[in-house]
Each structure stands twice: as structure tokens, then as C-alpha cells.
Amino acid sequence: MSDLIIKTQGLEMRYRTELMETLALNQVDLEIRQGEFVSIMGPSGCGKSTLLNILGMLDQPTAGKYFFEGKDIAGLKEQQRAKLRKQRVGFVFQSFNLIDELSVFENVELPLLYQGRSASERKAQVHKILERMGIDHRADHYPQQLSGGQQQRVAVARATVGEPSVIFADEPTGNLDSVHGDEVMNLLSELNRAGTTIVMVTHSTHDAAFSQRSLRLFDGKVIGESQNRLEEVQS
Numbered sequence: 001m002s003d004l005i006i007k008t009q010g011l012e013m014r015y016r017t018e019l020m021e022t023l024a025l026n027q028v029d030l031e032i033r034q035g036e037f038v039s040i041m042g043p044s045g046c047g048k049s050t051l052l053n054i055l056g057m058l059d060q061p062t063a064g065k066y067f068f069e070g071k072d073i074a075g076l077k078e079q080q081r082a083k084l085r086k087q088r089v090g091f092v093f094q095s096f097n098l099i100d101e102l103s104v105f106e107n108v109e110l111p112l113l114y115q116g117r118s119a120s121e122r123k124a125q126v127h128k129i130l131e132r133m134g135i136d137h138r139a140d141h142y143p144q145q146l147s148g149g150q151q152q153r154v155a156v157a158r159a160t161v162g163e164p165s166v167i168f169a170d171e172p173t174g175n176l177d178s179v180h181g182d183e184v185m186n187l188l189s190e191l192n193r194a195g196t197t198i199v200m201v202t203h204s205t206h207d208a209a210f211s212q213r214s215l216r217l218f219d220g221k222v223i224g225e226s227q228n229r230l231e232e233v234q235s
Helices: 048-055 078-088 104-114 119-132 148-160 178-193
Strands: 004-016 021-033 037-041 063-068 089-093 166-170 197-201 213-218 221-227
Touching: 004 048, 004 197, 021 048, 021 197, 021 221, 037 048, 037 178, 048 063, 048 166, 048 197, 078 089, 089 148, 104 119, 104 148, 119 148, 148 166, 148 178, 166 178, 178 197
Parallel strands: 037 197, 037 213, 089 166, 166 197
Antiparallel strands: 004 021, 004 063, 213 221
């Protein structure tokens, strides 16, 4: 394995109201290397999505340190974090999060617009990734004209079109049947084999088996990890 891409030390996340304080993450230490496929598992409310949002630089922790590609994220301003997100990170969500008013092509093109790519470069890159995902023939369709499996393929295409170093996936098969779910997991596995680091939150032991390593969270703490055997689910 190559260098660390993600490292946390003593990560904490507290949510405070007038009546109570909730400790969502409690002293989380973890390391993820470039090219790994890591799943984060645990019961509802254990802090999985909170951790993913911090790793994806959508939220900032209450305490502790987070290093992304060697940079201390806690020391960056929001504008700097946003720039890093646009350039280096892709997201895949359970609910797809596609924009209904935009075509498939336009949805996938968005990250490239944020990166300031030229029109010709955007066109070539979008068609390339849509073809890779097997949905190039749907480029002019709108999300509501697609099946759930096709919509998640579009979401994966959007997450990868800018060639990020990490994809964060939050329950990526949660709204799909088993057949379409496996299609999405195989896509993520293919992207990982091509060199993309993937960090996935999932309730599914079946989906977690596609990853190389599983971390288990409980009450905001990492309580263990296990290595997975990919060949058992890729047959």
C-alpha cells in the first residue's frame, strides 16, 4: 500500500442543545491508505454518517485532528475545504441526490463546471464516464425517466467524473433491489481496482464484503475491524 490518504486522531463530534449534549463520535482514530476500499459498519445512530461527513469535509469535528492527503483539515477555512472537496472528493448517496431539472449529461457535468474545465473537456469526459458506466445512451434523459439502478449509476458517474482521489459512499445500495445493488457494488469495486480509494458506510454485511477492510462503530467509537475476502462475492 502507498501513503496514507486519511488519518484521524482523537476525533470527536458533539451536538449541543439547550437541554442536552450528545457525543456522536468519541476519540476516533483511523488510517486509510491510497487505493483501499474500506467499509464502516454499525447500528443506526452509532456515528457512521457523522464520521463520513467529517471525512468528506462537509462538517468539522468538535475536537481532534483530521489529515487528508497530509493536510490538517481543521486548519483550513471553509472556502479552502470547499475547494479541496471539489478537486479531490466524490460523493455517492443512498437517495441519489440528482437534480431532476437537469439531464443525465448535465448532472454528471456539474463537478467539472465547479472545477472550471473547458466545454470541450467537459463533453469528452462526461461521455467517457457515461460509457464506462453503461448509460451513455441515457445522456439526454432526466432522472425521473430512469430506474433506481440507472439513477445510482448516474450518481456514481457524477462522483467519479472529476477523477477524485476518494469516493465517499453513504448506503449506496439502500434504495435498490439486490440485483441493481450488486451492479452498483461491482462498479465501485471496478473503480477501486483502477486506483480510486473508496470509503463506504453500510448496514449490509453483503455490501461490506466487497470492501477489503471493515471498521465497526458503536456509540461513536471504533470497536474493531476485519479483513474481507473479495473473491467470495465477486464470483
